Amino acid sequence: MISLASDYLLFQLSSGKSIPFSAEMISVEVMGDAASVFEPEFVKHAAASVFHYFKNELGRESISVAEFARALEKVLRSFGFKVESDLDESAAGKPAGKDLQLLAHESGGGCELVFFPRLRDALRTQMRHSPRFVRFCGLRGCVKHLAGARRWGPRCQTLHDQIVGYLRECLSAEPRDSDCTLVVE
Numbered sequence: 683m684i685s686l687a688s689d690y691l692l693f694q695l696s697s698g699k700s701i702p703f704s705a706e707m708i709s710v711e712v713m714g715d716a717a718s719v720f721e722p723e724f725v726k727h728a729a730a731s732v733f734h735y736f737k738n739e740l741g742r743e744s745i746s747v748a749e750f751a752r753a754l755e756k757v758l759r760s761f762g763f764k765v766e767s768d769l770d771e772s773a774a775g776k777p778a779g780k781d782l783q784l785l786a787h788e789s790g791g792g793c794e795l796v797f798f799p800r801l802r803d804a805l806r807t808q809m810r811h812s813p814r815f816v817r818f819c820g821l822r823g824c825v826k827h828l829a830g831a832r833r834w835g836p837r838c839q840t841l842h843d844q845i846v847g848y849l850r851e852c853l854s855a856e857p858r859d860s861d862c863t864l865v866v867e
Contacts, residue, residue, distance in 0.1 A: 691737055692744035695819055695867050700744060705733040728757050747867055780804045782845070782866075783820035786827040797828060798848060805852050815863035816853070821845065 692700040732753045736742045785804060789797040808816045825842045826834070846866055853864050 689737075691733065691742065693750065693867075694744060694746045701822055705730045705737075725758075728761075729754055732757055747865075751865075780808065780818050781820045782818050782824035783827060786824040789828075801845070801848065802852050805849060806856065809853075809856050809858065809862070813862060815865055817865045817867070818849065819867045821866055 689704050690702040693703050694700050732750060735753070736745050736750070782801075785800055786797060789800055804818075805816060821842065822834075825838050825845065826832070829838050829841050831838050849864060849866060853862065
């Protein structure tokens with residue numbers, strides 16, 4: 683068995699898979715109307731603090747995405763922000779809305795030309811049902827496939843940020859009846 687690096691935690695996805703992330707790589711994006719409320723740098727530091735708490739204070743090596751999200755919400759609330767969670771215990775057990783890694787494989791080699799329009803279609807498909815939250819999983823595998831990389835590097839991080847940013851823009855552009863949270867794992 684390969685041991686986990688000292689600055690990583692295993693994040694357990696709702697699909698049952700566990701993926702290692704460092705504090706810098708953690709990408710549990712809980713969005714909705716929060717994009718206009720929080721500064722990205724503020725949320726990044728808050729997420730790094732929650733990561734540090736679980737890794738160093740509690741000595742944990744693995745954590746569920748839902749547990750991490752709840753802790754991050756608690757930190758944001760302590761700063762006076764009104765954060766409402768759609769990630770309750772029943773939602774944590776739901777299957778992911780769309781597998782990004784599968785979408786990347788279906789798109790072939792055309793990143794911007796094929797993948798991004800399909801990604802917007804997948805978001806719209808989920809939005810048709812007026813959900814409380816929209817879920818995408820498999821972001822890490824998707825990015826590595828689209829970048830043609832075996833290991834995570836700066837190019838992967840840039841593409842990761844582009845995909846998450848694109849999903850945020852698409853969500854904010856979609857008409858909706860109520861608040862909707864975007865979860866990208």
